[in-house]
Amino acid sequence: GNAIVHRSFHALPPTMTTKTGEQVNAVYGFSSFLLKAIKEFKPAYVAVAFDLKGPTFRHVEYEDYKATRVKAPDELYAQFDRVKEIVTALNIPIYEISGFEADDVIGTVAELIHDKIDTIIVTGDMDAIQLVDESTFVYAMSRGVSESVLYDIKAVKARYDFNPLQMIDYKALRGDPSDNIPGVKGVGEKTAT
Numbered sequence: 001g002n003a004i005v006h007r008s009f010h011a012l013p014p015t016m017t018t019k020t021g022e023q024v025n026a027v028y029g030f031s032s033f034l035l036k037a038i039k040e041f042k043p044a045y046v047a048v049a050f051d052l053k054g055p056t057f058r059h060v061e062y063e064d065y066k067a068t069r070v071k072a073p074d075e076l077y078a079q080f081d082r083v084k085e086i087v088t089a090l091n092i093p094i095y096e097i098s099g100f101e102a103d104d105v106i107g108t109v110a111e112l113i114h115d116k117i118d119t120i121i122v123t124g125d126m127d128a129i130q131l132v133d134e135s136t137f138v139y140a141m142s143r144g145v146s147e148s149v150l151y152d153i154k155a156v157k158a159r160y161d162f163n164p165l166q167m168i169d170y171k172a173l174r175g176d177p178s179d180n181i182p183g184v185k186g187v188g189e190k191t192a193t
Contacts, residue, residue, distance in 0.1 A: 001050040001094075002102050004030050005083055007124035007141050009076045026079040031086050033148075037122045037139055044117070047109065048087050049095045049102035050080070056101055068180045103127060110136050120150075130167035132156050161193055 008029020016025040038046065058065045087094055095105045103125060110119045110131050117135075121128045124141040129151060132138055138151040149155065156164045174192035175183025183192070 001030070001048045001083065001087070003124035004033055004122070004141065005080065006072070006076065008033065009072075009079070011141075011143075014075065022078075022082075023075050024079065024082065026076060027082045027086065030083050033122070033141065034087075034090075036148075037120070041120055041139070043120065046090075047093045047095055049105040049109075050084070051102045052096045052098050054098060056099055056104075058101075062181070064180050066179050069178075107131055127167075127171075129156055129160070130164055132164035 005026045009026035012025035012029045014023055014025055016028055017023050034048075056065075084094060095109070096102070097105055106121055106123070106128065110121060113119060114133075114135060119136045120139050121131060121136065122139045126138075126140060128138045128140070132151055132153055134153070140149055140151060141147070142149045151159075151164075153164060156162075156167075160167070160170070162170065170192045171181075171183075173184050173187045174189055175181050175187075
């Protein structure tokens with residue numbers, strides 16, 4: 001949920017408001033993308049994971065985790081309650097666990113159901129690519145909220161020139177600037193790939 005809300009907030013104009021002036025661009029984008037995915041894939045099951053406020057186990061392990069991230073505007077955070085209202089109204093369960101990110105919850109659920117059903121992870125966060133395999137796919141926002149790509153193993157290999165599970169090694173070598181995680185000194189994208 002968080003990745004789609006954030007992407008929607010930045011992709012859609014802040015002038016999208018209700019009659020009372022409440023900004024709803026992230027709510028609109030999230031809802032549109034969720035409904036688009038449901039219509040396209042007709043899933044038997046749907047769940048949404050959100051981050052909770054507070055540190056995660058990563059912050060405990062590495063004090064500078066996400067330390068360079070700029071706090072998002074209050075207008076973004078104000079829309080999360082509305083997004084959750086919509087998810088609840090659609091009778092979709094919400095998963096949130098203190099000390100863990102939504103990505104951790106998504107990966108856990110995908111692993112728990114791995115041999116039972118095919119899984120499509122709907123996200124705006126490309127870190128989920130590492131979970132792609134024969135029965136797990138990533139449906140990612142590619143431009144704004146209107147364009148998206150369904151990643152299977154072949155699509156991951158075409159984009160990154162390595163297999164999904166190798167994303168872990170790639171991030172370890174290159175680092176992850178968005179999360180303030182250093183990589184191996186002198187190793188950039190090309191060398192990591």
